[in-house]
Amino acid sequence: MAELTAVRLVVVDDDPLVRAGLLMILGGAEDVTVVGEAADGRDAVDVVVRERPDVVLMDVRMPRMDGLAALRQLRDRGSPARVIVLTTFDTDELVVTALREGAAGFLVKDTRPADIVAAVRRVALGEPMLSPSVTSRLIAAVTGQGDDSRRRAARALIARLTDREREVAVAVGEGLTNAEIAESLHLGLATVKTHVGNVFAKLEVTNRVQVSRCVQDAGPAPG
CATH class of the missing domain: 3.40.50.2300 (Response regulator)
Incomplete structure (x- = not known):
């Protein structure tokens, strides 16, 4: 070296x-x-x-x-x-x-x-x-391995969220701040903070980056 x-x-x-x-x-x-x-x-x-x-x-x-x-x-x-x-x-x-x-x-x-x-x-x-x-x-x-299992695990976690919590999770995944989420979803800032806390708990994560990963892994909701 x-x-x-x-x-x-x-x-x-x-x-x-x-x-x-x-x-x-x-x-x-x-x-x-x-x-x-x-x-x-x-x-x-x-x-x-x-x-x-x-x-x-x-x-x-x-x-x-x-x-x-x-x-x-x-x-x-x-x-x-x-x-x-x-x-x-x-x-x-x-x-x-x-x-x-x-x-x-x-x-x-x-x-x-x-x-x-x-x-x-x-x-x-x-x-x-x-x-x-x-x-x-x-x-x-690169290997094409792990995609299905990761997607299934992420979707199982996302399924725990209410519709509103899912909207907040997607917004977090897009990099929006709490204030920006409040404005885009027409919610009070305190309400957004509560939803974000619930998202963290239900997705079993500790930060917004991990929320983003979970949303990305889950992909679009199955039709």
Whole structure:
């Protein structure tokens, strides 16, 4: 394994709170130096070309230019930076597309801080890095195994929800905040919070990313 020197890193995320959290986590590592940040893919390309980092931690869903388009532009420009895609959603199609476009790693946003730092280090050494959940889903997608059992399990959990709770779960799966769900479903914010709590309990999950996975695995309701 190659010896790791200080890793030059650029962080890209349109959510200022998420970006600040990542900067705090990664900036605290002695062997990582954050040399730039950006709030969308277009600025990310400019920052990466200018700063020439070793690793880029890049969100997917961003305004003006998304992470995959930015990844494609960096590849076309011959940038040597290794890109870790960071996202809330680990759908099979997104994983495969990101890897096809040249991503060196793929992490979901509920990854533990220590594991994010470890992923940056590994990718800087030229090793690929995937979240464990992403690895299992990718293997299943490539081999065609596990799809039916995962779908059946997810649908059994979704069946526990009331119609309104199912609507809320789908909205959570689309990445909407509680306030956005309240507006789209014409509900009070307190009511939405209650429904979200019920969804968490009935789906046996602890965060919104897991709700999204369950909704995605279940797929459309059978006709």
